[in-house]
Amino acid sequence: MCVSGERIEFRYFIPTRIVFGSGVFNNVGKSIRDIGKKAIVVTGKKHLKTSGRLENLLQQLKENDVDFVLFDEVVPNPDVDTVDEGAEISQKNRCDFVLAMGGGSPMDTAKAIAICAAEKGRIWDYMTGKRIPRRALPIVCIPTTAGTGSEVTRFSVINNNKERLKLPISSDVIYPRLSFVDPMLTLSMSEEVTKNVGFDALSHAIEAYTSRSASPLTDGWATLAMKLIHENLKLCIEEPQNIKARERMSLAALLAGLALNIGRASLPHALEHPLSAYNTSLAHGRGLALLYVAWIRFSFKGNREKFARIAQILGEKRDAERCADAMEKFLQKIGITDRLSHYGFNEKTISDIVDNTYHTMIRGIKNNPLPATKEEIIEMYLHSL
Numbered sequence: 001m002c003v004s005g006e007r008i009e010f011r012y013f014i015p016t017r018i019v020f021g022s023g024v025f026n027n028v029g030k031s032i033r034d035i036g037k038k039a040i041v042v043t044g045k046k047h048l049k050t051s052g053r054l055e056n057l058l059q060q061l062k063e064n065d066v067d068f069v070l071f072d073e074v075v076p077n078p079d080v081d082t083v084d085e086g087a088e089i090s091q092k093n094r095c096d097f098v099l100a101m102g103g104g105s106p107m108d109t110a111k112a113i114a115i116c117a118a119e120k121g122r123i124w125d126y127m128t129g130k131r132i133p134r135r136a137l138p139i140v141c142i143p144t145t146a147g148t149g150s151e152v153t154r155f156s157v158i159n160n161n162k163e164r165l166k167l168p169i170s171s172d173v174i175y176p177r178l179s180f181v182d183p184m185l186t187l188s189m190s191e192e193v194t195k196n197v198g199f200d201a202l203s204h205a206i207e208a209y210t211s212r213s214a215s216p217l218t219d220g221w222a223t224l225a226m227k228l229i230h231e232n233l234k235l236c237i238e239e240p241q242n243i244k245a246r247e248r249m250s251l252a253a254l255l256a257g258l259a260l261n262i263g264r265a266s267l268p269h270a271l272e273h274p275l276s277a278y279n280t281s282l283a284h285g286r287g288l289a290l291l292y293v294a295w296i297r298f299s300f301k302g303n304r305e306k307f308a309r310i311a312q313i314l315g316e317k318r319d320a321e322r323c324a325d326a327m328e329k330f331l332q333k334i335g336i337t338d339r340l341s342h343y344g345f346n347e348k349t350i351s352d353i354v355d356n357t358y359h360t361m362i363r364g365i366k367n368n369p370l371p372a373t374k375e376e377i378i379e380m381y382l383h384s385l
Helices: 024-031 047-051 053-063 080-092 104-119 123-127 191-210 216-238 243-263 267-278 284-302 304-313 320-333 347-367 374-383
Strands: 017-020 038-044 067-074 097-102 139-143 155-160 165-170 178-181
Touching: 017 024, 017 243, 024 053, 024 139, 024 178, 038 047, 038 053, 038 080, 038 104, 047 053, 047 097, 053 067, 053 097, 067 080, 067 104, 080 104, 080 123, 080 155, 097 104, 104 123, 104 139, 104 155, 104 165, 123 155, 123 165, 155 267, 165 267, 165 347, 191 216, 191 243, 191 267, 191 284, 191 304, 216 243, 216 304, 267 284, 267 347, 267 374, 284 304, 284 320, 284 374, 304 320, 347 374
Parallel strands: 017 178, 038 067, 038 097, 097 139, 139 178
Antiparallel strands: 155 165
């Protein structure tokens, strides 16, 4: 939105205490003693074990008399069955809070587990709107990637692999109670993970900035996040141990997450979710990156002023007509040059996906700077093959 000449109205709520800085991970155990007595620790299957970070975390819990049960079954694009299993384990062991450590998948899974464990429900009922979440166990997040911003948002996105659907849950009850953002934990990210989650953060900033729900508050966070990502993502790829660049990317992901709480995602996320539901090996951030140029070419006319600003932040002339080219150059600069066709998509699969999941895209369509028809959505997909 443009502030001058328009009425300004927004609401913002976030109950999350944020602890940010290199080394803050070492204080987790002392800081969470007041959250609860027994945690279900939600994490992935491999990375934190091999890096020694998980052992460090569990030792901190032991030293501070925080009991726990480990749930290390989370995989990328987590499925409803994983959530329901985790909730059952939490209930059986009488856990009174959820502690997530990892990227977006463990954090989103932890949020979903927190609902189901508190309300003794099945997550699919909440994803489809059959039930509305009213309560959740307290949530603590420790992100080890710089991208999703889930450590500061009220969102969780879960797959239903049987239905080939990926749907978000949005509720104030799943705001984390406490989040430790330690950029040191991101130093072990691989180059591909760095690219994918970094673009995810950029997409959050851009969509929160250009959406119909945008506000002056989100605009400030979003534009700063974009600048930080443009200046530091390539540096993180080229110099993975550069802690200053990693710190700035962690800050960018957090700021973009804060912006997303008001601005919300728009059409790119609505288009991507069916892709990583259809092919679960496709990373969410990568799927977004492959759609973005086509989306900008379609959407920039809906808010020329803001797309011109994005073009400028990405290093081009301040001209909305140049925004798609600016994004294309940025993707090349960070080494993302593949297409949707490389992940098994073709005209037929795109047609099937749109036919089967168009009803899940409505919110994203309505929040987009320019509304899109079903035919225009198909065209964006086809341009990305």
